[in-house]
Amino acid sequence: MQRLPAPELPAWLEPLVPFERYRVSVGRYAMHVMEQGAGRPVLMVHGNPTWGFLYRRVVAELDANKFRVILPDLIGLGFSDKPRDGEEHQLEAHGRTLGSLIEQLDLKDVLLVVQDWGGAIGLRAFVDRSQRLTGLVLLNTVVGPPREGFRPTAFHRFARMPVLSGVAFRGLGFPQRALHLAQGDKSSIRGVVARAYRYPLRRYVDRIAPLALARMVPDSMSHPSIPALRRTQDLVTRLDIPMALVWGDRDPVLGRVRGHLQRLLPKAEVTVTEAGHFLQEEVPREIAAAIRRVAGR
Secondary structure: OOOEOOOOOOOOOHHHOOOEEEEEEEOOEEEEEEEEOOOEEEEEEOOOOOOHHHHHHHHOOOOOOOEEEEEEOOOOOOOOOOOOOHHHOOHHHHHHHHHHHHHHHOOOOEEEEEEEOHHHHHHHHHHOOHHHEEEEEEEEEOOOOOOOOOOOOHHHHHOOOOOHHHHHHHHOOOOHHHHHHHOOOHHHOOHHHHHHHHHHHOOHHHOHHHHHHHHOOOOOOOOOOHHHHHHHHHHHHHOOOOEEEEEEOOOOOOOOHHHHHHHHOOOOEEEEEOOOOOHHHOOHHHHHHHHHHHHHO
16 A cells, blocks of 8 residues: 655644554545554544544543554545535445545554544444454444434525525535534634644535535435445444443434444444533543443443
8 A cells, every 4th residue: 555645734824733644546536544543443433524623632641652543534624535426425435435444554453433424434444344343433423324214403404405505515615614513512613623624625626525525425225325324323233342432412313323222233332421522632541431332441
């Protein structure tokens, strides 16, 4: 595998991500990766519209001599390549590109940590290489299809409104300009932290992914994401590996999903917090503690 150079960061951002940084070709695109440490690989996958920066406070709580933490940016987000066609954003496609990274880095005995779309995308990557996955920590995410008769959230209904959604997501930089509204503690994403989330998507031409990923969420049982979500749920329910849930109950998007996952994964250890959707900013110690416990089991 050839590691490609990572793009330079502005002086204000570089100290916030004190990691090794590089890019890897994953098919047609290059994926930006940050990593730190040595030991058991811990693959942390973010969701929409964030990037690996989301996990920096969790990484700071982990022993770099025991864990090799890998933080990829999903294609279309962060400092990875950004396709100009929203049709490129399908669950199967994201699973393939992340799977390519796993293969090229030859990650084995992986402890997977996932949030938001990172859950389904991360698990889809391991559907075809489940022998590499030996631990799982779920953070405010989904692992399978919705139940019959479900109703999409207001956020996802808005994402399907013609014209208006395009103006908001591409023209106004939504939702990355409003991440604090999904938090338990609204002050957890302010100032330079909020600026760091916005920076990779500062240009209009780069804002394809947030809307496309929002539309990747099913609005019916015939949605293109459903078959892949069925495969990820099948994987996670048959895996016999240590699992944990760390949940932010004040999440307006996925807060109520916790009960469903607890029923689906009755053996998983559960930590409930008052954090919001991007709980890595609010409860990094609780997340790191869950990672250590899963690794110890």
